[in-house]
Amino acid sequence: MERFDVSRRTFLKGAAAAGIASNIPAIGADPAAARPNIVYLHSHDTGRYLKPYGYDVPTPHIQRLADEGTLFRRAFSVAPTCSPSRAGLLTGLYPHNSGMLGLAHRGFSLHDYRQHIVHTLHTAGYQTVLAGIQHVAKAPETIGYDRILPRPMTEANHHGTSATVVAPAAAAFLDSRPSVPFFLDVGFFETHREYPDATAEDRADFQAPPRPIPDAPETREDFARYRASARILDEGVRQVFEALERNGQLENTLIISTTDHGISFPRMKCNLTDDGWGVSLILRGPGISRGRVQDAMVSQIDIFPTLCEYLDIAAPAWLQGKSLMPLLAGSATAVHEEIFAEVNYHAAYEPVRAVRTECWKYIRRFGNKTTPVLPNCDDGLSKTLWLKAGWANHHLPQESLYDLTFDPTEHDNLASDSAYVQILDEMRGRLHHWMLATKDPLLQGAVAAPPGAVVNDPDGISPNEPVRPA
Numbered sequence: 357m358e359r360f361d362v363s364r365r366t367f368l369k370g371a372a373a374a375g376i377a378s379n380i381p382a383i384g385a386d387p388a389a390a391r392p393n394i395v396y397l398h399s400h401d402t403g404r405y406l407k408p409y410g411y412d413v414p415t416p417h418i419q420r421l422a423d424e425g426t427l428f429r430r431a432f433s434v435a436p437t438c439s440p441s442r443a444g445l446l447t448g449l450y451p452h453n454s455g456m457l458g459l460a461h462r463g464f465s466l467h468d469y470r471q472h473i474v475h476t477l478h479t480a481g482y483q484t485v486l487a488g489i490q491h492v493a494k495a496p497e498t499i500g501y502d503r504i505l506p507r508p509m510t511e512a513n514h515h516g517t518s519a520t521v522v523a524p525a526a527a528a529f530l531d532s533r534p535s536v537p538f539f540l541d542v543g544f545f546e547t548h549r550e551y552p553d554a555t556a557e558d559r560a561d562f563q564a565p566p567r568p569i570p571d572a573p574e575t576r577e578d579f580a581r582y583r584a585s586a587r588i589l590d591e592g593v594r595q596v597f598e599a600l601e602r603n604g605q606l607e608n609t610l611i612i613s614t615t616d617h618g619i620s621f622p623r624m625k626c627n628l629t630d631d632g633w634g635v636s637l638i639l640r641g642p643g644i645s646r647g648r649v650q651d652a653m654v655s656q657i658d659i660f661p662t663l664c665e666y667l668d669i670a671a672p673a674w675l676q677g678k679s680l681m682p683l684l685a686g687s688a689t690a691v692h693e694e695i696f697a698e699v700n701y702h703a704a705y706e707p708v709r710a711v712r713t714e715c716w717k718y719i720r721r722f723g724n725k726t727t728p729v730l731p732n733c734d735d736g737l738s739k740t741l742w743l744k745a746g747w748a749n750h751h752l753p754q755e756s757l758y759d760l761t762f763d764p765t766e767h768d769n770l771a772s773d774s775a776y777v778q779i780l781d782e783m784r785g786r787l788h789h790w791m792l793a794t795k796d797p798l799l800q801g802a803v804a805a806p807p808g809a810v811v812n813d814p815d816g817i818s819p820n821e822p823v824r825p826a
Contacts, residue, residue, distance in 0.1 A: 391480065391667050392642050393609040394539045395596065399589050400438070400489065400548035401625055402615035404636050405566065405582070412563065413583055415590040417597055418638070421613050425640025426648045426684065432695055432712070433656050436617040436625055436632035437702045437732075439464060441656065443492045445614070447471045448660035448675035451698055452796050452803070458701030460494050462823070463809030469493065471674060473660055474500050474539065480669045482539045485529055488522030489543035491616075501541070505529055517545040519592025527599035542596055546589035549620050549734045551581035558583045568623045568631055568765055569738055578737040582619060610641030610666070612659065622742050626702050626732040628710035628719050629766045633697045644684060652683050653714065655695045676794070696790050700803050701826070703731040703819035704812040707798055711787040717766060718783035719756040722798055726752055731812035731819045743817070757783060 407415045408422035409429070434444035435451050443449070443456035443466060451457055455467035466472065472492070474484040478500075486501045493499050505525040507516035516522075526542045558580040565575035593613070600606040618624040618632040625632060635656065640646075643666075657677035664671040665679045682688035699708040706729040707722040728750055733739050757771040757780050770776045790796075797803050805811065805826030812823055 391482075391537045393537050393605060394477075394482070394663070395600070395609055395611045396539065396541045397544075397593060397596065397611060397613045398442070398542070399544045399546055399615045401617065401620045402547045402586070402589070402636060403618035403624065403631065404634055405619050406586070406636055408638065409636060413586045414557075415586055415593075417590050417594040418613060418636075420597070421593070421611060421638045421640050422647075424646050425611070425638050426645050426650055428637040428639075428650045428652070428654055430651060430653045431614070431635050431637035431656065432630075432654070432697065433617045433633045433635050434697050435699060436627055436697065437699060438616050439491050440698070440700070441616040441633075441635075442490070445656040445659050446473050446492060448473075448657055448672070448677050450657065450676060450696070450794055451700060452798070453674075453676065453794055455806075456492065457803060458805060458809060458811070458826075459703075460491050462701075462811065463494070463806060463826075464701065465493060465498075465806070469499055471672070472499050473663070474541075476660075476664070476669060476672060477539050478502075480537075480667060482537050483534060484539045484541070486541045487526040487529065487543070488519075488541075489517040489545055490541065491543070503529075514545040514548075517543065519544040519546050519588050523592035523595035527595050530596070530599040530603050530605060533603055533605075542592075544589055544592050546592070547582055547585040547619065549736055551578075551585045551736075552588070554580035554584045558587075565738065566619060566621050566624065566631065568629070569621055570741070572741060574737040574741045578621070608642060610639065610644070613638040613640075614656065614659075620734045620736065621738050622733050622747070625734065626699065626706070626729075628697055628699065628708055628717075630712075630717070630760070630764070633710075639684070645686075650683055652688075652690045653692050653695060653712070654680055654683070655692070658691070694786055694790075696787070698796075699732075700798075701805060701809075701811060704729050704814040704816065705802075705805075705826070706732055706814065707803060709787055709791065709796070709798065711783060711790065712760075713783075713786075715759065715761055716779060716783055717756075717758040717760055718780070718787055719758075720784075720787060721752060721754050723802065725814055726754075728752060729814045731814070731816045731821065733819075735818050735820065748817075755780070755784075 405411050407419045433441035435441045439460040440451035440456045443454045447454045458464035484501045485503045487505045507521045509516035513521045565579045569575050614637045615635050661675045661677050662680040665681045678691045694713050697710050710719045755771040756769045758766040809826040810823040811826045
């Protein structure tokens with residue numbers, strides 16, 4: 357127990373210095389019994405378009421999480437695509453290291469499901485439970501949860517993954533008052549497309565569309581529908597939150613609230629702009645400062661090592677992220693000089709890598725495709741508007757360099773500007789070093805999909821077009 361005692365004392369000392377009222381349960385004879393429960397709340401395609409991040413999106417219960425916890429304003433996924441991003445958080449590995457190069461339901465998978473966090477938590481005495489979507493295995497039984505909660509599966513409730521079904525199932529589990537510490541994985545389909553119809557309330561506020569999208573009747577309607585989906589998401593969060601409260605579990609439960617990547621609009625989801633791989637991240641629980649905002653740049657790949665230190669669990673040797681405990685304790689203001697992300701496959705193959713520092717973003721496209729991979733953008737009103745305006749013929753540069761201070765929406769590519777040659781070389785070097793250090797297969801040429809995987813034609817238009825073997 358000495359390693360935990362030291363890390364615990366370090367955390368509590370830093371927390372006290374930062375004014376954090378720590379209420380981590382004391383460790384007695386049975387460390388597992390004293391550890392907090394964990395509820396992992398995650399949504400689909402939400403980015404940071406939520407009320408706690410300054411957007412007028414109807415999510416008051418997610419706002420409550422932020423009011424009672426710590427919100428990370430600059431959190432990022434390791435990929436702006438669904439399964440690779442989730443796998444990064446749950447294995448602590450970059451997608452090209454975990455094996456999750458594409459979408460689980462299209463035939464991609466982890467190299468080793470024993471690297472999923474549930475197996476590490478098993479060794480610490482946790483019961484692991486899945487409610488709703490997981491999207492890192494074609495069959496959830498592959499992963500190794502102790503329990504998979506039943507749910508009715510219909511097309512109307514997105515085959516059992518809508519918050520309207522998942523939240524009641526999660527609440528029922530909490531109402532059973534489990535006697536051992538648990539890891540409850542609560543995955544909501546929302547806010548994935550297709551969105552529900554917008555109500556008059558969703559339209560009444562005269563919402564502007566997301567920042568990279570032009571303001572037009574079609575895009576305002578599209579975002580109104582997103583807001584309708586966010587309402588359903590937030591209602592699910594309410595039900596889980598209130599179940600924890602009524603069963604006396606709230607103050608001994610660490611809640612991790614996040615999403616997989618940016619929202620499903622052009623130049624966002626599936627793109628390595630900040631609007632593509634930027635995510636919400638809120639932690640609420642024992643020892644976590646209440647109402648605090650963290651501006652440090654962090655990655656979802658850091659969550660696994662953070663949990664290991666927070667819970668006094670030996671960190672697996674394969675983890676590639678860094679613990680966020682120094683930030684939470686107030687003993688550090690940063691843990692990263694740079695963060696990385698990648699795209700391999702979504703609907704279609706699109707090999708891209710990126711590195712981000714505090715001030716700069718470098719994106720490198722590989723392969724011969726120089727126009728948008730349109731199947732990697734979900735169909736919707738905003739996409740249709742862009743297509744009518746000639747989006748399919750836009751040129752995509754092999755390299756992009758953005759000054760994030762003066763160009764936060766990443767529209768002014770400085771890669772060909774001679775004034776920025778030194779910065780371009782530095783950012784190229786950072787990315788190349790990471791690719792070498794992580795043995796990125798893209799250095800050897802095109803990355804192959806596993807046998808049996810299916811993909812779209814990169815020269816197609818829609819992800820709903822016929823697929824073919826990869």
